[in-house]
Amino acid sequence: MSTVAAHAHEEDHGHHHKETFMTKYIFSQDHKMIAKQYLITGLFMGIIGIAMSLLFRIQLAWPEQSFTIFEVLLGKWAPDGVMDPNVYLALVTIHGTIMVFFVLTAGLSGTFSNLLIPLQIGARDMASGLLNMISFWLFFLSSAIMVASLFVEAGPAAAGWTIYPPLSALPQAQPGSGLGMTLWLVSMAIFIASSLLGSLNYIVTVLNLRTKGMTMSRLPLTIWAFFVTAIIGVVSFPVLLSAALLLIMDRSFGTSFFLSDIFIQGEVLHYQGGSPVLYEHLFWFLGHPEVYIVLLPALGITSEIIATNARKPIFGYRAMVASILAIAFLSTIVWGHHMFISGMNPFLGSVFTFTTLLIAIPSAVKAFNYITTLWKGNLQLNPAMLFSIGLVSTFISGGLTGIILGDSTLDINVHDTYFVVAHFHLVMGISALYGLFAGVYHWFPKMFGKMMNKNLGYVHFWVTAVCAYGVFFPMHFIGMAGLPRRYYTNTAFPYFDDIADINVVISIFAFTAGAAQLVFLYNFINSIFYGKKAEENPWKSNTLEWTTPVEHMHGNWPGEIPHVHRWAYDYSKPGQEEDWVSQIVPLKEGEEELQH
Amino acid sequence: MTTLLILTVLVLIGISIWQISKMFELSQTDRNTTEIADDRDNNTQGKLMFAFLVFIYLLTLYSFYAWGDVLLPESASEHGTDYDNLLWISFALIFFVQTITQALLHYFAYKYRGEKGKKALFYADNDRLEAIWTIIPVITLAGLILYGLYTWTNIMQVEENDEALVVELYAQQFNWKARYAGNDGVLGDANVRFLQDFDGKNLVGIDATDPNGLDDVVVQELHLPVGREVIFKMRSQDVLHSAYMPHFRAQMNCVPGMITEFAFKPTVTTEEMRQNPDMVAKVKKINKIRSENSKELVANGEEALEPYIFDYVLLCNKICGASHYNMQMKIVVETPEEYNQWMAEQQTFAQVIQ
Numbered sequence: 040m041s042t043v044a045a046h047a048h049e050e051d052h053g054h055h056h057k058e059t060f061m062t063k064y065i066f067s068q069d070h071k072m073i074a075k076q077y078l079i080t081g082l083f084m085g086i087i088g089i090a091m092s093l094l095f096r097i098q099l100a101w102p103e104q105s106f107t108i109f110e111v112l113l114g115k116w117a118p119d120g121v122m123d124p125n126v127y128l129a130l131v132t133i134h135g136t137i138m139v140f141f142v143l144t145a146g147l148s149g150t151f152s153n154l155l156i157p158l159q160i161g162a163r164d165m166a167s168g169l170l171n172m173i174s175f176w177l178f179f180l181s182s183a184i185m186v187a188s189l190f191v192e193a194g195p196a197a198a199g200w201t202i203y204p205p206l207s208a209l210p211q212a213q214p215g216s217g218l219g220m221t222l223w224l225v226s227m228a229i230f231i232a233s234s235l236l237g238s239l240n241y242i243v244t245v246l247n248l249r250t251k252g253m254t255m256s257r258l259p260l261t262i263w264a265f266f267v268t269a270i271i272g273v274v275s276f277p278v279l280l281s282a283a284l285l286l287i288m289d290r291s292f293g294t295s296f297f298l299s300d301i302f303i304q305g306e307v308l309h310y311q312g313g314s315p316v317l318y319e320h321l322f323w324f325l326g327h328p329e330v331y332i333v334l335l336p337a338l339g340i341t342s343e344i345i346a347t348n349a350r351k352p353i354f355g356y357r358a359m360v361a362s363i364l365a366i367a368f369l370s371t372i373v374w375g376h377h378m379f380i381s382g383m384n385p386f387l388g389s390v391f392t393f394t395t396l397l398i399a400i401p402s403a404v405k406a407f408n409y410i411t412t413l414w415k416g417n418l419q420l421n422p423a424m425l426f427s428i429g430l431v432s433t434f435i436s437g438g439l440t441g442i443i444l445g446d447s448t449l450d451i452n453v454h455d456t457y458f459v460v461a462h463f464h465l466v467m468g469i470s471a472l473y474g475l476f477a478g479v480y481h482w483f484p485k486m487f488g489k490m491m492n493k494n495l496g497y498v499h500f501w502v503t504a505v506c507a508y509g510v511f512f513p514m515h516f517i518g519m520a521g522l523p524r525r526y527y528t529n530t531a532f533p534y535f536d537d538i539a540d541i542n543v544v545i546s547i548f549a550f551t552a553g554a555a556q557l558v559f560l561y562n563f564i565n566s567i568f569y570g571k572k573a574e575e576n577p578w579k580s581n582t583l584e585w586t587t588p589v590e591h592m593h594g595n596w597p598g599e600i601p602h603v604h605r606w607a608y609d610y611s612k613p614g615q616e617e618d619w620v621s622q623i624v625p626l627k628e629g630e631e632e633l634q635h
Numbered sequence: 636m637t638t639l640l641i642l643t644v645l646v647l648i649g650i651s652i653w654q655i656s657k658m659f660e661l662s663q664t665d666r667n668t669t670e671i672a673d674d675r676d677n678n679t680q681g682k683l684m685f686a687f688l689v690f691i692y693l694l695t696l697y698s699f700y701a702w703g704d705v706l707l708p709e710s711a712s713e714h715g716t717d718y719d720n721l722l723w724i725s726f727a728l729i730f731f732v733q734t735i736t737q738a739l740l741h742y743f744a745y746k747y748r749g750e751k752g753k754k755a756l757f758y759a760d761n762d763r764l765e766a767i768w769t770i771i772p773v774i775t776l777a778g779l780i781l782y783g784l785y786t787w788t789n790i791m792q793v794e795e796n797d798e799a800l801v802v803e804l805y806a807q808q809f810n811w812k813a814r815y816a817g818n819d820g821v822l823g824d825a826n827v828r829f830l831q832d833f834d835g836k837n838l839v840g841i842d843a844t845d846p847n848g849l850d851d852v853v854v855q856e857l858h859l860p861v862g863r864e865v866i867f868k869m870r871s872q873d874v875l876h877s878a879y880m881p882h883f884r885a886q887m888n889c890v891p892g893m894i895t896e897f898a899f900k901p902t903v904t905t906e907e908m909r910q911n912p913d914m915v916a917k918v919k920k921i922n923k924i925r926s927e928n929s930k931e932l933v934a935n936g937e938e939a940l941e942p943y944i945f946d947y948v949l950l951c952n953k954i955c956g957a958s959h960y961n962m963q964m965k966i967v968v969e970t971p972e973e974y975n976q977w978m979a980e981q982q983t984f985a986q987v988i989q
Contacts, residue, residue: 145799302827352759382895385791413743415756420680521881531961
């Protein structure tokens, strides 16, 4: 007994110092606390992002009508309660920015990479706790700046989340391109720094701190997904930083990287020789991998949850890892499919069509493997499992229309219409949100030591699932009708009068979906305080995080870090009594480790 | 109408609150304070999964039934026919895969819902199966890619020729102008630096020292002769815009500082499109909606909406500022005779600046 304690102490050096409130809850270097900080900040940003979408859904359903809620929330930007067109564009812009970066990148990947990487690979903490802490606080700072930009005199950035110049570069072009845009750029630059610090930490931790026996081929798929996501982030985020810096120079120091031959507000500007197309290349060099930065962690989370709750090994582990790698590689060479009609050489369009449609192959493999994992399982339909199955459903529905958008020819007529809005919301927005929810329901016991309420979880899932299709399925139709996105109202075109009804239907589904998220919030907060106390391994799961005590402690395991003897997916293995075998259980005599 | 909808929303929200509060009551029992599903939950949730499959199918069918008529009518340009073929082939494939995969996913979720004491099948791998579902997408996509690229090259290859009509589309916040090359068939040089010349009469910045520009014609309504190829040269004077002509399956961005191109041959005149049965039905439906809305307006002492007559439109499809939603130009496709007559009535640049 004493030797164990001594040994633990030796490995645990420095972890027994007394903690103050500040070091424990605010400037914590513990990955579990940082994960919670990411989650709560992400959820807070999510509330803002979703609330904004509900505001512009009111405008889209009942255009140019007066609403008290606009007067209350938007003040002078909604004279007589009618939303101003610039405000509409600002809402769309900030909704996109917040959801993509602050909720689905930082909130999803930041939370679960931090929580699970050390716990699932058997490490005491991240490679650098200090960098990890700095990463979170940079994220917090960038969130604060983004929120602050909502309150500047001329309004926040309003050039769309892609902030294409010259619209974003010239304050004369729209009010949002003044101070609001400057804050947007500063916030994003800090966000990128945060993301890079986080990603480097994840990569180093996965490569160096795996416990004995945790070979790469025994890593849970969650870790594979987080690891590869971090690599994509390190490769592509710096390019967005360079685009943002060049744009800042064009805006503030008179350079002409993206601007040329401009006449605006009765004045010829001095810019010569720059090209907005260059900005588009730089932006989408991050922008497209960003889709997978958002999606891969969600797919990793659901791989783990589906296997655990199906009580079956994930089907085709090697193929799942290979498809993550293939998607990651391809994601960096497809950015041009956002630019088929940008004016770039049509031959480039051909190349990007080719690489883009190739992504369908690893994606199809993933979808089929998920379905096969369900086959002949013993499905435990917990809320986390429902969200995981829901993810596969929206991933298929949304992914398939990618075949149309990825084809340069077909993109000509659906580019920037509501068809695109429907596609990417289903395949990356809703899918990644489902991944986030699934993760929260599944690892809530690990994060907070309490169980959430399942009935509220079921209500949350079913209302959300029905509404997600209710919102985005009809959008395909209005896109195929030729309706452009980012239109403040469609009343300027009588030709679109017959889709006004569809917009009302969509908005009603959207409000209902928004209400369902309140059920989640209630469940989340209520369960932290009043939830039933969790057991150590409520889901009878194989991975290492469920071998740690419910009460959080520095260093994660009280004694020695357990060694790993098998892969993470020995569920319902023949010859075993239980339908699960933890990774720390040594192979029995004569038992073969599956050479998956 | 609007009041009715708001009432519906309120009723729905009321019902949800009532249901949720009921949920809270139920959730107080011991069985429900945890998150772990038991046999009863698995049974209910499994069945709901199956019901959800039915929901997806019904939603799809209902959408086509209720909203199938909002889709764009048949293409009014030559390449548009190829475009539509490729589109519907892709859609057929998508619906086929969607129907089958969603069925498998949700049916398995229902069929294999958990039961205490049951054991799942330990089935970790099958190389042959995985090879099959890798190779099938490879072959299908190879076909789609080849067909797509063939069409793309055909559409995007713009070759200058004497037959074609050259038209410049000029974008600015928040309107469109079109410039015709005139008798010489060559557009004069232009730059935003010239916009302020001639007291602002030089609407698209034509270089007055270039003789090619003197016979150019600048208009605010786009007229195209049917059956003749049109080569569009796009310019923008301020921010990015996108010239989107959905009925012709045509779109290209307008980029400040560069000239972009797109070409197509219109095949259906405005008059013919108005006679198209689908279009007749659509316009009728739109006018019914408009007269409904007018009743409300008139009741409030405002003017009634004008009845709608179909016209092709050019829309801006790249976010460009406050009035992005109303940046449009009417397109008229007419017989060559009508077109020539219209063109003869227009003033050339030389006449405008005199």
